[in-house]
Amino acid sequence: MKTNEKRTSIRDIAEKAGVSTSLVSYVLNGKGKEHRVSEEMAEKVLLVAKQLNYHPNMAARSLRTGKTKTLGLIVADISNPFFAKLARRIENIAWEKGYQVIFGSSDESKDKFEKLTSVFIEKQVDGMIVTPPADCHEHIMQFVNRSIPVVMVDRHIDGLPVSSVQVDNMGATYALTSHLLQMGHRKIALLAYDMKLSNIEGRYQGYRKALKNNGIPSSEEIVYSVLFKDFDKTVSEALKKILAQKVDAIVFATNQVATQSLITMSHMKKLPAKLSLVSVDRPEFRLSNIPVMYVEQPLAELGEKALEILFRQIKETKKQVVEQITLHADWKKILSSQDMSDMAEHQAIREAAGSDEF
Amino acid sequence: MKTNEKRTSIRDIAEKAGVSTSLVSYVLNGKGKEHRVSEEMAEKVLLVAKQLNYHPNMAARSLRTGKTKTLGLIVADISNPFFAKLARRIENIAWEKGYQVIFGSSDESKDKFEKLTSVFIEKQVDGMIVTPPADCHEHIMQFVNRSIPVVMVDRHIDGLPVSSVQVDNMGATYALTSHLLQMGHRKIALLAYDMKLSNIEGRYQGYRKALKNNGIPSSEEIVYSVLFKDFDKTVSEALKKILAQKVDAIVFATNQVATQSLITMSHMKKLPAKLSLVSVDRPEFRLSNIPVMYVEQPLAELGEKALEILFRQIKETKKQVVEQITLHADWKKILSSQDMSDMAEHQAIREAAGSDEF
DNA sequence: GCGAATAGCTTAAACGTTTAAGCAAGTAGT
DNA sequence: ACTACTTGCTTAAACGTTTAAGCTATTCGC
Numbered sequence: 001m002k003t004n005e006k007r008t009s010i011r012d013i014a015e016k017a018g019v020s021t022s023l024v025s026y027v028l029n030g031k032g033k034e035h036r037v038s039e040e041m042a043e044k045v046l047l048v049a050k051q052l053n054y055h056p057n058m059a060a061r062s063l064r065t066g067k068t069k070t071l072g073l074i075v076a077d078i079s080n081p082f083f084a085k086l087a088r089r090i091e092n093i094a095w096e097k098g099y100q101v102i103f104g105s106s107d108e109s110k111d112k113f114e115k116l117t118s119v120f121i122e123k124q125v126d127g128m129i130v131t132p133p134a135d136c137h138e139h140i141m142q143f144v145n146r147s148i149p150v151v152m153v154d155r156h157i158d159g160l161p162v163s164s165v166q167v168d169n170m171g172a173t174y175a176l177t178s179h180l181l182q183m184g185h186r187k188i189a190l191l192a193y194d195m196k197l198s199n200i201e202g203r204y205q206g207y208r209k210a211l212k213n214n215g216i217p218s219s220e221e222i223v224y225s226v227l228f229k230d231f232d233k234t235v236s237e238a239l240k241k242i243l244a245q246k247v248d249a250i251v252f253a254t255n256q257v258a259t260q261s262l263i264t265m266s267h268m269k270k271l272p273a274k275l276s277l278v279s280v281d282r283p284e285f286r287l288s289n290i291p292v293m294y295v296e297q298p299l300a301e302l303g304e305k306a307l308e309i310l311f312r313q314i315k316e317t318k319k320q321v322v323e324q325i326t327l328h329a330d331w332k333k334i335l336s337s338q339d340m341s342d343m344a345e346h347q348a349i350r351e352a353a354g355s356d357e358f
Numbered sequence: 359m360k361t362n363e364k365r366t367s368i369r370d371i372a373e374k375a376g377v378s379t380s381l382v383s384y385v386l387n388g389k390g391k392e393h394r395v396s397e398e399m400a401e402k403v404l405l406v407a408k409q410l411n412y413h414p415n416m417a418a419r420s421l422r423t424g425k426t427k428t429l430g431l432i433v434a435d436i437s438n439p440f441f442a443k444l445a446r447r448i449e450n451i452a453w454e455k456g457y458q459v460i461f462g463s464s465d466e467s468k469d470k471f472e473k474l475t476s477v478f479i480e481k482q483v484d485g486m487i488v489t490p491p492a493d494c495h496e497h498i499m500q501f502v503n504r505s506i507p508v509v510m511v512d513r514h515i516d517g518l519p520v521s522s523v524q525v526d527n528m529g530a531t532y533a534l535t536s537h538l539l540q541m542g543h544r545k546i547a548l549l550a551y552d553m554k555l556s557n558i559e560g561r562y563q564g565y566r567k568a569l570k571n572n573g574i575p576s577s578e579e580i581v582y583s584v585l586f587k588d589f590d591k592t593v594s595e596a597l598k599k600i601l602a603q604k605v606d607a608i609v610f611a612t613n614q615v616a617t618q619s620l621i622t623m624s625h626m627k628k629l630p631a632k633l634s635l636v637s638v639d640r641p642e643f644r645l646s647n648i649p650v651m652y653v654e655q656p657l658a659e660l661g662e663k664a665l666e667i668l669f670r671q672i673k674e675t676k677k678q679v680v681e682q683i684t685l686h687a688d689w690k691k692i693l694s695s696q697d698m699s700d701m702a703e704h705q706a707i708r709e710a711a712g713s714d715e716f
Numbered sequence: 717g718c719g720a721a722t723a724g725c726t727t728a729a730a731c732g733t734t735t736a737a738g739c740a741a742g743t744a745g746t
Numbered sequence: 747a748c749t750a751c752t753t754g755c756t757t758a759a760a761c762g763t764t765t766a767a768g769c770t771a772t773t774c775g776c
C-alpha cells in the first residue's frame with residue numbers, strides 16, 4: 001500500500017481490465033445481470049476494483065444523478081442533549097439506509113437558518129429535517145421551491161405545504177399541570193420559551209386548559225416566556241419574579257428552561273419550603289432536595305417518524321402528500337428527577353421515589 | 359417566487375445576461391477584476407444571478423476543483439456530551455472558514471470506523487478530525503495514502519505520520535490522585551476505560567506515578583478497565599468489586615465511567631461512609647450527598663488547535679509537517695460536582711462547596 | 717441456411733463547474 | 747503606421763460518473 005498520487009477512477013479499472021468504463025459502472029452498481037455482463041467479466045472487474053482500492057467519486061456521481069445520498073438536519077443547538085439524541089437517532093437510521101447527515105445549529109436565529117438553507121441547497125441534499133426557528137416561512141419555501149423534501153420536527157409552522165412530526169404538546173403540560181392541581185397546588189406559574197414556536201404555544205395552551213378545567217383563574221402575572229438571546233440571564237430573572245410571587249409550583253416548558261432555573265436556584269440562599277417543579281423533558285441538572293417531575297417526549301419515535309415520511313417523499317417524486325403527524329405519548333407517566341433508575345434505560349416509571357437513603 | 363422545475367445554473371445566467379458561462383463563473387467567484395471583466399458586466403451578472411435565485415452546484419464545483427469545503431469528524435459517540443461539545447466547537451470554527459462538517463460516531467468499533475472512512479473518502483472530504491478507536495492504523499492510513507489531511511484529537515496512535523492534539527492525560531490523573539493522597543486517602547482504586555487508547559493509558563500512568571511518588575504500593579486488584587461493549591453492565595460490576603474491597607477513594611478515568619458508576623451507586627442501599635470520588639471531566643450525573651471532584655479538559659482549545667493544524671495542512675499541499683501537540687492544562691483547578699456555579703460558564707473554581715443549605 | 721432474436725460489449729453524451737488559452741478589438745509607443 | 751500591449755470577452759476541455767443507444771457476433775426458430 002503505497003502513497004498514490006491520483007485517486008483511482010472507474011477509467012483506471014476499465015483500462016486495467018481491458019473493458020469500457022460503462023461496463024465497469026454497470027458491474028460496480030450491481031447492474032451487471034440487468035445489462036447482461038458476463039459472469040467472468042463481472043468478477044474480473046470487481047477484482048481489479050479491489051486491487052486498486054477503488055472508491056467512487058460521489059461528487060461525480062451526484063452531478064450525474066442529481067442525488068447525493070445526503071440528508072440535512074437543522075436543529076436549534078446540537079449541544080443541547082435533546083437535539084443531540086435526536087440527531088444521533090436520525091444519523092443511525094439514515095446510515096442504515098445508506099444516507100449521511102450534515103448537521104447545522106440555527107441558534108434559533110432566522111438569519112443563521114437562512115445561511116444554513118443556502119449551504120444545504122448548494123450541497124444538494126436529498127432531503128431536510130428541520131426544527132424551524134420563528135419566522136422562517138420563506139426559507140423553508142426555498143427547499144419546497146426546489147422540490148427538496150422537508151419534514152419539520154418538534155415544531156411546525158402553519159400554512160406551509162410541508163410535512164411535520166411533533167408531539168401532543170398541549171397534552172404534556174395538561175398532564176403536568178393537572179398533576180400539580182391534584183396535589184393540591186393552586187398558584188401555578190409557567191416559565192415558557194419563545195411563544196412563537198408552535199410547540200411552546202401548545203404547552204402554554206395545555207397549561208391554561210388544565211387550570212380552566214379545574215376552575216382556577218389563570219393569571220398572566222405568573223406566566224413568563226424567555227428567548228434564546230441572553231437565555232441564562234432572562235431565565236434567572238423570570239424565575240426570581242415568579243418566586244417573589246410566592247407560587248406553589250412552577251411548570252417549565254422545556255428542559256433547558258428547567259435546567260437553567262435549577263442552576264439559578266442552587267445559588268439562592270433561601271427557597272420556598274414547599275415548591276413543586278414540573279418540566280417537559282428531564283432537566284440536566286438536579287437539586288439535591290427538590291425533586292422535579294417531568295414527562296418525556298418520545299424522542300426516538302419523533303426521529304423515526306420524521307425519517308419515515310422523509311424517505312417516502314424522497315421516493316415519490318410525483319405527488320407529494322403533506323402529512324402532519326402528532327405523536328400522542330402517554331403523558332400520565334410522570335417521572336421524577338430523584339428517581340435515578342430512569343437514567344439507565346428510561347424503563348422504570350415510579351411515581352415519587354424516596355430512595356434518598358444510602 | 360414560483361415552483362421551479364429545474365435548478366438554475368450558471369448557463370441560465372449566462373444566457374439571460376447574454377454572456378458566456380466563463381464570464382459568469384469569474385464574476386460569481388469574485389475573480390472579475392483579476393480577469394478584467396468590466397464593471398457593468400459584473401453588475402449585470404450579479405443582478406441576474408440574484409433574480410434567478412442562483413445557488414452553485416457544489417457537486418459540479420467539487421468535481422472540477424477536487425475540493426469540497428467539507429470536513430469529516432469521527433468521534434466515539436456524538437451523544438456523549440464531551441464529544442457533542444467538541445463537535446459544536448469544531449462546527450462553529452469550520453463554519454466561519456466556510457467549511458461544513460459531516461459527523462460520524464464510531465462506537466469505538468474499528469469496523470464501523472472503517473465504514474466511516476470509506477464514506478468520508480467517497481464524499482471527498484478536504485480533511486478529517488478523528489478520535490481513533492483501538493487498532494485502526496490501517497484505516498487512518500487510507501486517508502494518508504490519499505493525501506487527505508488528518509488530525510487525531512483526544513487520543514493518538516503511535517507510529518503514524520499523522521498530527522495529533524491531546525491533553526496531558528498523565529498530569530490530569532496525577533493531580534487528582536495526588537489530591538486524594540493529600541486528603542489522607544491511601545487505598546485508591548482506578549476505574550478506567552479501554553487501556554489501548556492512548557489517553558486512557560496516560561491516565562493510568564498518572565495514577566500510578568502519583569501513588570509511587572508518595573510511596574504507596576499500587577495494587578492491580580483495585581485497578582479495573584472496561585470496554586465500550588456492555589459498558590453499563592461492566593462498569594457496574596467493576597464498581598461493585600471495587601467497593602467490596604473497602605477502598606478510600608476511586609479515580610474515574612472518564613466522565614462516562616464516572617456517570618455510570620454514580621448511577622449504579624444511586625441504586626445501592628448502602629454506600630461506604632467515607633468515600634471520595636474524582637473524575638476526569640464532569641460526570642453528567644450527581645449524587646445528592648457524595649461530591650465528585652474533577653478536572654476539566656480544555657475542550658475548546660482541543661478543537662481549536664486541531665482545526666488550526668488541519669487547515670494548515672489543507673493549505674500546504676506540499677511538505678506535510680507532522681505535529682504532535684500536548685495541551686498542558688492547569689490540573690490544579692479541581693472542581694466539585696456540588697459546586698453548582700461551574701455549570702454556568704465554568705468560571706468559578708471553589709474547592710469544596712458546602713452550599714447544601716437552602 | 718436465412719432472418720430474427722439475444723448476449724456481451726462499446727460509444728458518446730450529459731451533469732454544472734472551473735480555467736487555460738485564444739481572439740478581436742482598441743490604445744499606446746515610437 | 748506599424749508593433750505591442752491592454753481590454754473584454756469567448757471557446758473548449760476537463761473533472762468522474764451514469765445511461766441511453768448502438769454495434770457485432772453468436773444462437774435460435776423453423
